[in-house]
Amino acid sequence: MIKRVHFPASPLPYLLVAPQIVITIVFFLWPAGQAFYQSFHIEDAFGLGSEFVWFENFEVLFTDPLYLATFWRTILFSALVAVVSMGTSLVLAAFADRVIRGATFYRTLLIWPYAIAPVLAGAIWSFMFHPTLGIFPYFLEMAGIDWNHYMSGNQAMALVVLAASWKQIAYNFLFYLAGMQAIPKSVIEAAAIDGAGPVYRFRTIILPLLSPTTFFLLIINAVYAFFDTFGIIHAVTKGGPASSTTTLVYKVFTDGFIGLDLGGSAAQSIVLMVMVIALTVFQFRYIERKVEY
Amino acid sequence: MSKIKFDYVRKSYGPNEVIHGINGTIEDGEFVVIVGPSGCGKSTLLRMVAGLETITGGEIKIGEKVVNKLEPAKRSIAMVFQNYALYPHMTVFENMSYGLKIRKVPKAEIKRRVEETAEILELTPYLKRSPRELSGGQRQRVAMGRAIVREPEVFLFDEPLSNLDAKLRVQMRLEIKKLQERLGITSIYVTHDQVEAMTLGHRLMVLNGGNVEQFGTPIDIYLKPETLFVATFIGSPAMNILDGRLSDDGTAAILTTGEAIQLAKPLLSHKGQAIKLGMRPEHLIRCDADKALLYLNADVVEQLGADTILHANLGGSGETVIARIDGVVPAASGERFSFTIEPENLHVFDSDKGKRIN
Structure with a gap:
């Protein structure tokens, strides 16, 4: 039996949560409701009236090969961002865990990228890789690679993945480092005495013990790549060339605000919303109970 | 099996010397207990034998080999930690076979040795369990099993019983003593517990402030303490x-x-x-x-x-x-x-x- 604490009825608690409720209603529920409403309508070309069309917007969406291509592209993009940024941060955390002198300095440096706004991060990378001004295309040319992400879809994708991953490394790094420091030192020492070298120890002891962290970060990174990379894509490639870096979120923007297909764009945001909800539920269900141990 | 020789072994952390030149020989098959108050350097000395701490000065020999520069893995030692240090994501069997797998022992041989060891330690019914499903005493036995199965030349024990309750401690103390006699492997056992110090080992090394105060059989140390420190430290x-x-x-x-x-x-x-x-x-x-x-x-x-x-x-x-x-x-x-x-x-x-x- 659960005993609950009873407080005398008072308006104070409601007053205290009111700001949060208001924010949620104004900035989330209201727009979400609006999107829901619009996703069932088609607006006429001049924005003078709209017609209720049931699920036509969704039907069009799911039969549109461009939308499906965007969907798979987004999956690829998310997977690449997760792998690149988690892989890099795992290696960095493994080194940071071993560093004794100057550890705080090293960690502070690694955490900096997190404090940079997405658009700025995008701008930095797009300058560094600018085909005529950037330093990296200069080096790449020496290696015989002709870099122009305004022309090549694959290069554009690589650059966006790089910029998005770089931004997320700091976050992953922090979690991995904390995870590693939570592993008892004696377990690692026991493995060393058992004859395991540093790499084997990392593979058979540290990595499995980090699996709850990895799982958590996988979800977080997926959500990040799906929904929080608009700024970077907008700054680096604007979804181009030829939609080769247009992800689902970016397509909502281009279809809705550039293509002015408000109904279709709203339908897309509803699909995205369902995905976020699914991911969040998944995370809450499985993160709470530990994966390993 | 082999003997261990300390030759003017020293350890410093920066300018602080914590172990000031320890000498002594531990004979083949001997069980030596190192005892001393906290901060006397006893665990540090053990970890230097294990290779988990560097040796600042002097030499440690295991058998005829100077091990100063050897990796822990190459020293043919096994260690039992105070907090057991079991691999939490592996079963008891995997815990015990980890070291053998690294040494590329054939599968059938691994199985035979692990099962044999489990038999000695009465762990056979628990081989498929994970450490979190075991009691403190059982975990302790797995930690010892992991050490025994490797058939090392030297056993190192770092206060292995201090996390157990009083009753279990008595029982495990006897088991460790019996086991060491049965296997005859050179062992070093670090403790701050009076009874363990007196009863377990063939010889006792009393450490204080990084120096050996006395090294002899427990009874000699009890009957003829060489210094005031030993006199007041041993005996209750x-x-x-x-x-x-x-x-x-x-x-x-x-x-x-x-x-x-x-x-x-x-x-x-x-x-x-x-x-x-x-x-x-x-x-x-x-x-x-x-x-x-x-x-x-x-x-x-x-x-x-x-x-x-x-x-x-x-x-x-x-x-x-x-x-x-x-x-x-x-x-x-x-x-x-x-x-x-x-x-x-x-x-x-x-x-x-x-x-x-x-």
């Missing part, structure tokens, strides 16, 4: 130490209260010097007032059933003396007791250096 309740001086002919110790206590042998070279006189609480014998060497006024009386611990002061002086009397002795605070002691149970120490002189 601790040895009573009284200020005094030797008589002018060197045959008796004279306490500050004036009593003269006859020594077993005259100490001619120290005649008239200031000394510290040590008497173990259990060596004080109650006697009639006319034969008494010491008169004690009881302050606190602790009844333990099997014996009675008397916390008393020496004949009205400020010096506290503890006496252990067999059986139940009805006594009240303030009551006066008379005690005598056999001359061979007296320990005489130099007052300045704290070294034994009798």
